[in-house]
Amino acid sequence: MAKKIVLKRSKRRRRNRKTPIIKLIGVFILVVFVVWVIVAAPFKTTKVADEVLHGNVKEKINFSPQEGDYIQTGKTITYDATLVCRGLFGKEVALGAKGNELVITVEENKLKNKVDINKNKIKISNSVTSGTPISVRVSYKNQSKTYKYTVRDDLKKKIGEDMFVKNPKEYDCVVNKKRHVSSDYEPDDLVYPDVDYAQTNKTVRQMRKKAARALEDLFKGARENDYIFFAVSGYRPYNMQESIHTSQIREYGSEEEANKYSAKAGESEHQLGLSMDVSINSLSYKLTEELADTDEGKWLAENCHKYGFIIRFPKGKESITGYNYEPWHVRYVGKDLAKLIHDNDLTLEEYFEL
């Protein structure tokens, strides 16, 4: 008998020890539930577009397109926003914004009158140079998203069946063996850059005004490093290019061979007035690949972008540009585009094909 009593007692004691733990868990669950009811408000309902959402509704705005690196001139971009309301248990209702509810602003003041904003659509004027950075801010309700783009020309639109470029006046115009300048194109703002020349022909001393000023700065910058450049050949009118090419064919023996070094009339960007062939005294002012091995040539390749120029026909890109390496030929494209092309090791052609 005594044994049995002892057993019963010990069982009761154990049961007594369990009770507070169960109680504690019960209280904890209750507290959690109360907190959840307060925070998530499961009994609260909100009507969003005829749908009933439970709990506290969370709002999020999704903008589209999601991202974008480049913005093409002349092309319309449409922005949209969707307000997503999310209720308890993950139920969502999406509400699209109306076009006129979106507010679009361009952050760069100088670009404001070159961007056509119509409700939720924007279009960049063709006059904006490729490589220009632009920030477009799209706002809806109390949220906004800023798109950071680089402007790029739509190359295909700028050329007709005849292969003539329609934008020879633009600083980012691409002229090559597939994109020609018409025989009657003559820039209307040619000037004589105030630089040292190794050239007596007055016509080819010229460049378009903006490019000429940039060339002056480039030569000045070089001089600060004791590198003295001479301008050899800049603007070349159609007829002049024609006679140069004819004499080159004679020199190289065939048209095919001559085409590697000199451009046919209409295929030379010298006609744009944005290029200059440069040389130095120690090379007897010749236009030669040896320039690349000189300190001057190295400086030019590394620094001309700071003044808005690119080495138009780089080494190793012959199949893309269609021309042999020309370390002496600098082309003005503007500082933004020049930096982009330099930093990414591109050619003008590759930039537009990205």
Ligand SMILES: [Zn+2]
């Ligand atoms: Zn050249």
